[in-house]
Amino acid sequence: MKVLVIGSGGREHALAWALGKDPQVSEVHTAPGNPGTAVIGSNHRLDIMDGAAAAALATQLGVDLVVVGPEAPLVAGVADAVRAAGVPVFGPSAAAAELEGSKAFAKMIMEAAGVPTAAARLCLSMDEVVAALDEFGAPYVVKDDGLAAGKGVIVTDSRDAAIAHAASCSKVVIEEYLDGPEVSLFALSDGEHVLAFEPAQDFKRVGDGDTGPNTGGMGAYTPLPWAPEGLTEQVVATVIQPTIDEMRRRGTPFVGLLYAGLALTSRGVRVVEFNARFGDPETQPLLTRLQTPLGGVLYAAATGTLDQQPPLAWGSGAAVGVVIAAEGYPASPRRGDVISGADLEGVFHAGTALNDEGRLVSAGGRVLTVVGTGTTLAEARAAAYATVAQVDLPGGFHRTDIAAAASSLHPGEVATSAPVATCSTCSEEDGEGRE
Numbered sequence: 001m002k003v004l005v006i007g008s009g010g011r012e013h014a015l016a017w018a019l020g021k022d023p024q025v026s027e028v029h030t031a032p033g034n035p036g037t038a039v040i041g042s043n044h045r046l047d048i049m050d051g052a053a054a055a056a057l058a059t060q061l062g063v064d065l066v067v068v069g070p071e072a073p074l075v076a077g078v079a080d081a082v083r084a085a086g087v088p089v090f091g092p093s094a095a096a097a098e099l100e101g102s103k104a105f106a107k108m109i110m111e112a113a114g115v116p117t118a119a120a121r122l123c124l125s126m127d128e129v130v131a132a133l134d135e136f137g138a139p140y141v142v143k144d145d146g147l148a149a150g151k152g153v154i155v156t157d158s159r160d161a162a163i164a165h166a167a168s169c170s171k172v173v174i175e176e177y178l179d180g181p182e183v184s185l186f187a188l189s190d191g192e193h194v195l196a197f198e199p200a201q202d203f204k205r206v207g208d209g210d211t212g213p214n215t216g217g218m219g220a221y222t223p224l225p226w227a228p229e230g231l232t233e234q235v236v237a238t239v240i241q242p243t244i245d246e247m248r249r250r251g252t253p254f255v256g257l258l259y260a261g262l263a264l265t266s267r268g269v270r271v272v273e274f275n276a277r278f279g280d281p282e283t284q285p286l287l288t289r290l291q292t293p294l295g296g297v298l299y300a301a302a303t304g305t306l307d308q309q310p311p312l313a314w315g316s317g318a319a320v321g322v323v324i325a326a327e328g329y330p331a332s333p334r335r336g337d338v339i340s341g342a343d344l345e346g347v348f349h350a351g352t353a354l355n356d357e358g359r360l361v362s363a364g365g366r367v368l369t370v371v372g373t374g375t376t377l378a379e380a381r382a383a384a385y386a387t388v389a390q391v392d393l394p395g396g397f398h399r400t401d402i403a404a405a406a407s408s409l410h411p412g413e414v415a416t417s418a419p420v421a422t423c424s425t426c427s428e429e430d431g432e433g434r435e
Contacts, residue, residue, distance in 0.1 A: 001295055002027040004058050006048055006078065007069030008034050010350035010369045011280035015067060015294070016040045017348070018287040022295035029061055035360055036342075036349030048073045051081025058087045065090060065299050071277050072147060074256075075101035088302040092276050095252040099243070100276040103145050103173045110271060113246035115239050117271040118263075120175040129166040132174035133159060145171035153214060178263035178270050183224065184282045185232065185260045187240045188297060190306035191253030194244055195297060196236050198289070198314055199224050200282040201406070206330060208401045215330045216366060219402030220282040221320040222289060225377060225409050228264070235260060239271055255301060284348050284369045285319035317373055318380040320403045322388050324368045326351065327395030333365035334395055341391035346371040346384070367393060377407040 001024050005016050013036040020028050020040045028041030031054070037043055044061075047053055049072065058066050066082050068074055068091035077094035091097075098105045104122045109115075121132040122145070133140055140162035144152035154165040155177070166172045182204075186197040202220035206212035228234075239260050247254045259275035287294065291313040300306045326333035333351075339360045342349065348371065351364020368391065372384025381403045388398055 001025050001065060001299065002029070002061065002063040003295060003298075004029045004031060004061060004063040004066045005033075005037070005069060006031055006046065006054060006066065006073060008032050008037075008048075009069065009280060009364075010348045010366065011278050011283045012069045013037050013040075013348040013350070014280075014284045014287045014369075015069060015278065018290065018294040019067075019298075022293035024293060025295040027061075027063075029063065031057060034349045035352050035354055036347075048078065049076050051076070051078040054078050055081045055085035055087070058082055059085055063087065065295070065302055067091065067298060068256075069277060071097065071100050071275065074276050075147060079256075088299065090256055090298040090302045092254050092256040093252065096247055096254040096256075097276040099247075099254065099258070099274040101147060103143050103273065104171065106274045107173070109243060109246055113242040115242055115271055116269060118175040118178050120173050123166065123172050123174055126163070126167065129163065129172060129174060133162055133166075136174060136176045139177045141175040141177050142166050142169075143173045143175065144169040145173055155214070178265050178272060180263050180265040181226075182272070183227065183231070183262045183264060184220070184279055185235050185240070185262060186278065186282070186286070187236065187258050187260070188301045188306060189240075189244050189254050189256065189258055190301045190304045191248055191255045192244065192304070193307040194236060194240050194258075195301075195306055195309060195312055196232050196240065197286055197312060198222055199227055199231060200286055202279070202282050203399060203402055206325075206399075208399050213330055215325075217279070217281045217323065218325070218366075218399045219320070219322045219369075220285055221318065221377060221380070221403035221406065222282070222285050223314075223318060223377075224406065226406060231264075231269075235262065235269060238269065243274070255304075280350070281321045281323055281366075281369045284371050285321040288319045288346070288371050288373055289315045289317065291315055315373075317375050318377040319371055319373045320377065320380040320384040321348075321369045321371045322384045322398050322402050323350075323366050324370065324388065324391060324393055324396050324398045325366050326362045326364065326393070327397070329365040329397075333362075335362050335364070337362045337394045337396070339367065339391070339393050341387075342368055344370075344387055344390060346373070346387055347391065362393060362396070367396060377403055381407050 030037040031046035033043035353363035374380035
């Protein structure tokens with residue numbers, strides 16, 4: 001099987017890496033890819049927002065499957081164009097990708113499907129914004145309704161800041177704040193059937209102790225030793241499957257990866273948001289632990305045969321991913337710094353490029369994700385940071401507390417300290433790796 005992965009970030013590098021390990025996959029192509037994916041297979045120039053160009057490339061390469069990584073081309077209908085050319089695609093149609101493209105649409109689907117989520121108000125005027133802020137109170141959660149390249153969500157105790165952010169959005173969703181730890185749960189779907197991944201948790205804030213602004217994600221780990229028993233089954237039954245059923249009922253079946261960003265609140269599981277693709281940086285540690293060959297299950301989802309697949313198989317150990325970011329991230333990341341150590345095992349490229357001299361340089365905010373594995377979460381964490389120490393990026397930085405609190409827990413023990421996962425509501429993508 002020949003596979004084309006569309007995208008250029010850390011998620012796409014991880015997907016290409018996992019596909020390259022699948023015995024059924026003979027060729028891996030990535031467009032446009034990055035220096036990391038170039039080591040695995042062939043990179044190709046592509047405007048990822050151009051559906052006709054993507055379809056033409058897939059046809060030219062004779063691929064059997066196209067995997068669309070980022071959300072922007074999905075919302076723009078790139079998967080539709082490739083399907084129209086007769087090539088199986090793992091990725092939802094533009095209509096189904098509205099689950100991520102519009103928060104108001106996602107709320108409507110959740111309400112129709114009976115999926116538990118935060119109370120919210122769609123506001124089209126500043127009078128409605130002010131009324132919603134007063135209704136829910138602080139902390140204020142203000143979300144741009146559409147894709148917003150990393151600047152769509154603000155969580156603040158400042159009413160003035162909340163109003164200012166709302167004023168910058170054409171349509172805005174105001175939500176109640178959700179307490180409790182965050183969980184990311186991915187599920188493959190063929191439009192009817194689902195296969196769930198194990199849960200993961202990512203770290204949104206830029207600084208240690210969950211301080212500073214939201215980012216696309218500064219690290220992630222899996223499994224979650226503190227997660228309640230049966231969490232995956234509960235989320236599939238109450239969130240994932242009802243959403244897939246509702247989308248199918250409406251005539252817009254969701255084929256691809258449904259990412260449920262969850263908060264485990266004092267009132268139970270609540271959906272913070274849906275994403276319509278693999279998340280970054282959770283994908284990197286998750287695929288490192290996945291034992292099921294990836295190409296076969298993605299193809300089954302793309303061709304409507306997921307019900308013929310067994311549950312996904314996982315390694316018994318743990319994986320921790322740590323993001324190395326460029327100086328100035330997330331506000332104004334510096335680019336062009338020479339990187340060394342990026343060829344080490346477990347290093348996934350996100351914002352990298354080759355300069356005119358052929359040297360690897362930083363080319364985005366989140367530059368690399370370093371994944372360590374081990375029998376326990378503590379061992380995986382130690383392995384990740386040992387590799388981070390061998391990578392050199394002038395001015396680069398990383399959080400030092402990824403999975404720190406969770407690695408000290410016993411199975412079933414829930415920590416209440418903030419570093420485990422303070423729910424700040426999931427942010428939009430920052431453009432590097434999570435597009």
